[in-house]
Amino acid sequence: MSNKTLKLWRTFKEGWQNFRRNGWLSFATVSILTLSLFIVSLSVLLGVTTSLILDTMREKVSVNVSFNPDVTEERILEIQKELSKYGKEIASVQYVSRERALEDFLAKNNPVIAQAIEEIGENPLLASLNIKAVNPEDYPLIVEQLQKSTFQNDISRINYEENKRIFERLERINEATRKSGIAIGFSFIFIAILITFNTIRITIYSHRQEFEIMRLVGASNLYVRTPFIFEGILYGLSAAIVTIFLLFGIAYYISPLTQGAIPQGNFMNLYLQNFGFILLGLILLGMGLGVVSSAIAIRRYLKV
Amino acid sequence: MADIQPIIRFENVTKTFPHNPNVLENVSVSIMPGEFVSLVGPSGAGKSTLLKLISAEEIPTEGEVYFNERPVGKINRKHLPYYRRNIGTVFQDFKLLPQRTAFENVAYALEVDGVSTEEINAQVPEILDIVGLGDKMHKFPKQLSGGEQQRVALARALIHRPKVIIADEPTGNLDPRSTDEIIHLLLEINSFGTTILLATHNKGIVDNIGRRVIALDDGHIVSDEMHGKYVVPAPKTALKL
Incomplete structure (x- = not known):
């Protein structure tokens, strides 16, 4: 040493x-x-x-665009394709068919409600596109663009306002x-x-x-x-x-x-x-x- | 005779402290190798300061202290520890490390020098034997008597085989028997050629030793006798009144 x-x-x-x-x-x-x-x-x-x-x-926050019942599936898929082009702002656009929406709804809710819906005999739910933004701050912008878009008349409802409050x-x-x-x-x-x-x-x-x-x-x-x-x-x-x-x-x-x-x-x-x-x-x-x-x-x- | 140099030489040394002017005033003295010098004088005469100037704990305000004709004041602070290994110091309050055994206290002085463990294990018991503590090596200071603690301190001072031993009131806290033992040891060490500087109040010791006595008073050397006796300086109280 x-x-x-x-x-x-x-x-x-x-x-x-x-x-x-x-x-x-x-x-x-x-x-x-x-x-x-x-x-x-x-x-x-x-x-x-x-x-x-x-x-x-935040991952779970999204904008849900429901379409009028008369809009065809082809049309919705076309819109989905259109939206997917905005890769910078939009992370994903997921198509939820009426059948799928019903399945999800039944799975989530209790049997009494499920029974009630069965009694109506008709699927009351609408087909929708579930949009996730790359940046959560962009949601207001995306909603605005959707409302001004060429397919604005096909849209029944944009489910964002309630999300917005949670999000804020x-x-x-x-x-x-x-x-x-x-x-x-x-x-x-x-x-x-x-x-x-x-x-x-x-x-x-x-x-x-x-x-x-x-x-x-x-x-x-x-x-x-x-x-x-x-x-x-x-x-x-x-x-x-x-x-x-x-x-x-x-x-x-x-x-x-x-x-x-x-x-x-x-x-x-x-x-x-x-x-x-x-x-x-x-x-x-x-x-x-x-x-x-x-x-x-x-x-x-x-x-x- | 002419070619023998003093081992310690004070040249017109004055030491002043901010609140205590002229603790030493224009002191010049030479100490030759192998001498046994007793330093006497009342408290505050400057004995301790004189010794501290040698070990470079203090530096002169004026003048110069030489060790082997090299000026002590010019030693780089970094080199002080190495310089101090030339000088073994013993104090009134022993200054042993309380958390260490006798062996460890002595060994410490070698450890700091990077001496190998084998050498330490060989040398330390040997030196403790010389001071008569071979059987108490592994006791802590508080388990030893005052005289024994001072002998540990002396062993530590000796471990580097220093040229000079400085002893500042080494017997101040000891009973007469322990005092005699320590002085006897110092004389024995001196007989092997080590220069000894002993500051003391103890008249009996000085008179018994019968060697060189330097008397200090009020920062001055008042007498320096080759075969001296303890000098009692004339009381100055009357003058001050």
Whole structure:
């Protein structure tokens, strides 16, 4: 082992020994760091989940154009073809025949209503085109164009107004959650840095008499400082590991609430599918917080 | 005789602190290799400051301190730790690392230098044996008596085989028996050629040693005797009144 690696290994051992021998202080620091990491990662995860839920709901928003009963299927398919040309604005146009509409309707509603319809003996539903926009913001424009189109007389009803209200509300919620998510996330990261910095400062403060001794015995500044950087890394690492377990617990409890609301199925799946990424993120964030806090604290309280 | 250089030389050294002017005033003194020098004088006479100037914990306001004829004040801050390995220091309050055993305290001085673990494991017990603590290597400072703690500190000061040992009131916190043991050890170390600077209040010690005594008072050297006794400076209180 070269002189440098030997010293590096020794400063690591120093850091590990400080970490172990100051059991209570380490415990307190790791707890606070864990709390910070937990709050930050939870707000990020919940933010991601909310936006996934909103995306899923947005997917379900569409404009439904019903045609008069006398319009032939050929004509409707022609219109569908026409609309499909606007690939930039319109994502998909799906034809729903009268028979299909009835089937869907019967499947969705209870047997009493089904029976009532059977008694009428005639299919009261209209054939329609279900239009999905590439950009949800484009729906008003699409509706406007439909109303001015050459086939405006074939249209019985454009089912958008009620969708519109839901849609606008979704947009508002999405906007609000995104903004507050960012704000909350950042304030917690800020608080986390402050708390971690302060805790490590206390650790260093409790060691301050030793620095003088170390220097007098011939330790270089770097040799005195490096163990604290390693200590910071150890705090971060431990906190990341505790946090990943805490998040597992949270995932277990809130997973049923998100069943089917997000593309991943539920929150637990989302968590497990991204486990490696989350763990890596937590370790990096934890170690980053620990190291940065240590470095600042050392600079301020270790004027050697 | 002419080719022997002083190991430590003060040249017109003045040290001033913002709230404590002229702690040392125009001090010039030379110490030769292998000397055992007792530094005496009342509290605040400047003994500790003089020693700190040697270990470069303080730098002179005026004048220059030389170690082996090299100016200490010109040493780059980065190189200070390496310079300090030439000097072993012992303090009144021992300055041991409380979280480390006797062995680890001594080993630390070698670890920082990148000495191999095998060498550390060979050298540390040896030096602890010399100070008579071979059987208490793995005790923490708080498990040792004052005298034993000071012997650990002395072992640590010796581990680099320094040319100079600086002892600032090393017996200030010790009972008479421990005091005798420490002084005896210092004399023994000196007999192997190490220069010793001992600052003390203890008249009995100085008179017993019978070596060079430098007396400081109010920032000045008031006497410097090759086979000196403890000098009690004339009280100045009357003058101040």
